[in-house]
Amino acid sequence: xxxxxxxxxxxxxxxxxxxxxxYHLCSSQVKLVQIWSRTEVSAxxxxxxxxxxxxxxxxxxxxxxxxxIVAVPDHALPEIMSLLSLQRDRFIVxxxxxxxxxxxxxxxxxYGVFYPLQTFSRTHPVRFxxxxxxxxxxxxxxxxxxxxxxxxxxxxxxxxxxEKRKTVHLxxxxxxxxxxxxxxxxxxxLHGEKLPFDLxxxxxxxxxxxxxxxxxxxxxxGPASREDHAIISQHIERLGRDTAYARLYSFxxxxxxxxxxxxxxxxxxx
Amino acid sequence: xxxxxxxxxxxxxxxxxxxxxxYHLCSSQVKLVQIWSRTEVSAxxxxxxxxxxxxxxxxxxxxxxxxxIVAVPDHALPEIMSLLSLQRDRFIVxxxxxxxxxxxxxxxxxYGVFYPLQTFSRTHPVRFxxxxxxxxxxxxxxxxxxxxxxxxxxxxxxxxxxEKRKTVHLxxxxxxxxxxxxxxxxxxxLHGEKLPFDLxxxxxxxxxxxxxxxxxxxxxxGPASREDHAIISQHIERLGRDTAYARLYSFxxxxxxxxxxxxxxxxxxx
Numbered sequence: 001x002x003x004x005x006x007x008x009x010x011x012x013x014x015x016x017x018x019x020x021x022x023y024h025l026c027s028s029q030v031k032l033v034q035i036w037s038r039t040e041v042s043a044x045x046x047x048x049x050x051x052x053x054x055x056x057x058x059x060x061x062x063x064x065x066x067x068x069i070v071a072v073p074d075h076a077l078p079e080i081m082s083l084l085s086l087q088r089d090r091f092i093v094x095x096x097x098x099x100x101x102x103x104x105x106x107x108x109x110x111y112g113v114f115y116p117l118q119t120f121s122r123t124h125p126v127r128f129x130x131x132x133x134x135x136x137x138x139x140x141x142x143x144x145x146x147x148x149x150x151x152x153x154x155x156x157x158x159x160x161x162x163e164k165r166k167t168v169h170l171x172x173x174x175x176x177x178x179x180x181x182x183x184x185x186x187x188x189x190l191h192g193e194k195l196p197f198d199l200x201x202x203x204x205x206x207x208x209x210x211x212x213x214x215x216x217x218x219x220x221x222g223p224a225s226r227e228d229h230a231i232i233s234q235h236i237e238r239l240g241r242d243t244a245y246a247r248l249y250s251f252x253x254x255x256x257x258x259x260x261x262x263x264x265x266x267x268x269x270x
Numbered sequence: 271x272x273x274x275x276x277x278x279x280x281x282x283x284x285x286x287x288x289x290x291x292x293y294h295l296c297s298s299q300v301k302l303v304q305i306w307s308r309t310e311v312s313a314x315x316x317x318x319x320x321x322x323x324x325x326x327x328x329x330x331x332x333x334x335x336x337x338x339i340v341a342v343p344d345h346a347l348p349e350i351m352s353l354l355s356l357q358r359d360r361f362i363v364x365x366x367x368x369x370x371x372x373x374x375x376x377x378x379x380x381y382g383v384f385y386p387l388q389t390f391s392r393t394h395p396v397r398f399x400x401x402x403x404x405x406x407x408x409x410x411x412x413x414x415x416x417x418x419x420x421x422x423x424x425x426x427x428x429x430x431x432x433e434k435r436k437t438v439h440l441x442x443x444x445x446x447x448x449x450x451x452x453x454x455x456x457x458x459x460l461h462g463e464k465l466p467f468d469l470x471x472x473x474x475x476x477x478x479x480x481x482x483x484x485x486x487x488x489x490x491x492g493p494a495s496r497e498d499h500a501i502i503s504q505h506i507e508r509l510g511r512d513t514a515y516a517r518l519y520s521f522x523x524x525x526x527x528x529x530x531x532x533x534x535x536x537x538x539x540x
Contacts, residue, residue: 174456177492179449184486186444208478216454222447
């Protein structure tokens with residue numbers, strides 16, 4: 001394919017990631033030619049929404065697309081790869097952080113990874129322009145092609161191998177899933193006293209904005225970082241000693257205290 | 271004082287909170303007439319920055335201000351209260367989440383609390399317009415006066431007693447200090463593999479923005495919420511079994527798993 005041609009893409013998977021990729025591709029210079037999902041309702045919902053043909057049969061996949069994006073859960077990847085019956089010169093990528101690139105080798109000689117580092121909920125729109133894209137491919141030529149494709153999404157392109165990508169995914173759990181769980185705890189505590197979660201929303205936003213410019217270590221505040229044991233004890237009492245949230249509070253407070261004692265290297269409080 | 275008069279304020283304390291209050295007051299309709307700090311350098315730095323007289327002697331405090339804001343750490347409050355020698359009809363508030371309102375009773379018959387629910391780092395500017403202000407006063411008249419004052423900062427005004435305020439502070443630790451610590455862990459993990467913290471910054475921002483509109487419970491993603499034990503095990507291996515970060519990962523993952531098993535009520539995994 002020449003770089004001036006319009007790239008033709010098939011999307012395999014209509015979950016959270018697939019859905020947001022499809023939405024974005026429909027407003028891009030790339031042509032999404034087909035969507036596959038295991039379930040009829042997912043395939044139809046997304047296909048009709050973005051006005052792209054859809055199928056639930058892998059054997060019906062368009063044979064001549066330039067790129068096949070497989071956006072399915074990690075656990076489903078091996079099976080879907082084994083069922084794909086494309087020509088071995090078709091370029092296939094998956095979107096997963098947790099799976100190695102080599103898992104695609106069974107289906108094609110040309111394979112790679114297109115991992116958008118963002119949290120995707122179906123109900124929440126995603127703007128890709130600032131999303132880091134972690135790319136990998138098994139040949140330099142296809143890596144270049146994948147970069148061209150990625151530029152339709154974002155300028156923040158990172159080339160990295162499977163091991164680095166897995167580290168990034170691990171770091172993302174600490175940056176996203178765990179903080180979000182703590183937001184949930186905060187909401188529970190407030191609702192338990194009939195107070196609105198709205199109270200802490202500006203704080204959540206500000207905390208996230210601060211670390212865009214400064215290291216989290218430099219902007220840490222609160223009772224643990226002040227080593228204010230009187231307030232720490234009050235808080236644990238308030239949660240109720242021996243409750244799950246009190247244990248969580250104690251655990252995280254001890255982590256912060258240890259990190260103060262042991263600055264600039266990963267700490268251990270065995 | 272009539273409501274049309276310009277309110278005259280003395281600020282006792284020039285730490286993180288005091289500094290940001292002073293910056294804001296200087297661009298408001300309220301007149302900041304004096305700043306006190308225990309240390310000469312803090313008093314001078316802030317006083318000169320905002321062009322307001324400063325002192326390090328509590329006995330030199332202006333006697334006729336309409337409002338005295340005591341913005342000092344919780345542990346310093348009792349001593350400073352015992353040293354204040356104002357007329358007992360002067361209105362005094364503190365800015366602390368963790369201290370009761372009654373701690374001010376020793377210094378005046380008119381007292382209250384002005385607690386801005388935000389994280390204050392001296393190096394990071396604060397826009398107050400969206401900051402929730404938690405107010406309390408010992409008379410209805412002074413509560414009205416404090417509300418008038420608070421409107422110079424923000425429209426988000428909440429009247430709450432000391433017990434509720436302490437609950438809010440506890441919730442704020444889960445919303446701010448603990449997530450910020452997890453950002454720090456994320457940064458450590460990335461830097462350990464020579465990867466930039468920049469990679470997860472959009473994710474941090476997006477996670478915080480999502481919960482502005484949706485409950486954190488509804489937008490949780492990641493291996494724990496998918497109960498993806500293969501990825502969870504991979505992550506723990508990657509952190510190194512028996513390291514502090516692996517224990518932290520396991521602890522938080524178990525919390526999320528428990529919360530899935532036990533939706534909509536605080537969980538316990540004793």
